[in-house]
Amino acid sequence: MAKKVSDAGGGRSQAVHRALKRAIIDQALPPGAKLPEDSIGERLGVSRTLVREALVRLSQEGLVELRPNKGAAVARPSLEEGRDLFLTRMALERLVVETLSGNLTREQIDTLSAHIAGEEAARAEHAASIRLAGEFHTLLAQMTNNASLIRYVNELVARSSLILALYGRPHSSECAVSEHRDLLDKLIAGKTEEAAALMAHHLDSITARALLPTENSIKDVLATYALAEGLA
Amino acid sequence: MAKKVSDAGGGRSQAVHRALKRAIIDQALPPGAKLPEDSIGERLGVSRTLVREALVRLSQEGLVELRPNKGAAVARPSLEEGRDLFLTRMALERLVVETLSGNLTREQIDTLSAHIAGEEAARAEHAASIRLAGEFHTLLAQMTNNASLIRYVNELVARSSLILALYGRPHSSECAVSEHRDLLDKLIAGKTEEAAALMAHHLDSITARALLPTENSIKDVLATYALAEGLA
């Protein structure tokens, strides 16, 4: 039984997929970045075929755009798409919360606590902080053991990083870690409705920090001019 | 500008994807059916490459299973997956209802009414009836104009047909058409909570008709034996 050269498990196409996905989420490949099959394959040591397969998968996940005859690029979701995405996230994460509330095992609680601690520790590093914040949500989803739910939450969280990259404020640490802590407390206590409300508020804050500021800044700009013109 | 030979739009791979998807949903390709790349390609007049691409997409949608080195097959979701799927569907379709309630345009109402009429008309034909029932839900989702929501509802509705094929009762016309009618009425009237409740009940019925009967049938079988043995 000859050992495979070097395969992180599950076929080399999946490896390419994971590599690209990671690069996109970490914003090493920013929204809009061109993704030529040749160069990627060359860089990763695989043929265009496998890159293509990975790109198809990524496009299905909404992380890359596949423009016919014009090549693939990292997706640049519109503001409307961003809004819609967070609405959908809210519906699904409410289900997550409802499923988990009062049903967390000791082990799960420890895992989540440890993760939150990790978030607090990594507060300084911008890149890691973003990733960890997202992982908290996927971790919760994971614990529901609901395959569809897990898949969709994973996808939406991944795409959220694109939204934040495009429209998020530079300095905002996307998720207030304390909100994660509070949410966990409610989940442990089995206060389902309070937990759901917290999750809603939590996602709303993220949305507000990312999507609304654009509108606000317009208003701010106008306010400045209004003042200059003596218009209240 | 030479015209393309015959392409229903958007690349031939997508055409293969649509063809297979349709065949799966119509249950022409039942759950578990093997999907060899070259026979499909031969039949559809394309190379394995394109078939492969379509299969990858379908696997991402949860309609086919991609067993490494062992070929693709139409997915055979477990009962648990079925349960989870309908739970997730419920969360998303609740959002659909909330979004639409009281906001349907005259045109949309007409479209939906016409569709329901179509469902009533096709009540006899088993295959068409299944498809139309699903399309009612995707039609509703479409009207939200929420891209993520649309995609996920489409996916889940498609997969639902697999669940029903596997675990559904032979004669049950999956969706009671009257429930669609009632739901539409509530949506028009803007009675959001009632509409949501109706949708929940509607999906619950489907679940019950599909998932629970398996347990019931076991009981039925046991009942038969019980009778034969003079028990109960």
Added chain:
DNA sequence: TGATATAAGATCGCATACAATAATAGAATT
């Protein structure tokens, strides 16, 4: 000089070829 046309290069769409793995059938052994 600026705009348009045209040719060169890069990149994609798709088919095909070959290697690797699994499935199958047949022979040999017990």
Added chain:
DNA sequence: AATTCTATTATTGTATGCGATCTTATATCA
């Protein structure tokens, strides 16, 4: 006859090649 081993065949995994399409640079004309 049943079972294991082996050879054959079918099917998948991946790379590569060629024609088509897009992109760009260069040249031509107003």
